[in-house]
Amino acid sequence: MILILQLLLALSLRADGYNHYRVKDCVSSSSDLSDLEFIDTIYFNKDPYIRFNSTVGEFVGFTELGVKNAERWNKGPEVVQERAEVDRYCRHNLPLYYSHILDKAVKPKIRLRLEKHASSSHPAMLMCSAYGYYPPAIYVYWLRDGKKVTGDVVSTEEMRDGNWYYQIHSHLEYTPTSGEKISCVVEHDSSKEPIIIDWEGSFTDSDMNKIIVGASGFVLGIILSTAGFIYYKKTSPGQTLIQQT
């Protein structure tokens, strides 16, 4: 997991104009922040022209203007101030983000189902859905016999539920072959291990239960209506004619 805290200072932002902005990143690969790095980059349009990297410890310029500024700032108070930022800004803020965002992660509920049966003209389609999770960043992918699937996958964006929770759906098109194992894998901050859901064949247990309940209801309905009809036939009096005189 890479943690990135980014502060964007945009000085002017216009679709048809120039864009001068400064991005401050705090990057660490672990929660103990042992390899924490502070990167401060100034851009003109999309080109970075000067950067401070806390591991390097001074400014480095990439254009003529950047090199001149780097020379000047590395001799002045700018570089001293910048060296303190890794503690003042990054080490102070990242734990706050940890406790307010990552520690509040909510695990997704995952559903794997058949969207479309295979036919002679279409492959089958499976859908793997993750519901009710937080934070939004999530990684959903598929395994076929343990190997990651690279093609035939279409995923939606993370979609807002409007209540701080998110959902996402990933579709896999495949032609079923017997004995093959298909799994949906979800990686999310709420779980240290990837969550793996195996596809149980063309019917899942819940599909099977629905079919059993549906078929039982149908048979019961036929029995009851037949019994009712027979009862009606037996008890209803025959028609009598009333003769008028």
Ligand SMILES: *[C@@H]1O[C@H](CO)[C@@H](O)[C@H](O)[C@H]1NC(C)=O
């Ligand atoms: C910062 O400097 C270190 C050491 O040179 C380097 O390994 C790292 O990739 C640099 N980071 C960035 C974002 O340039």
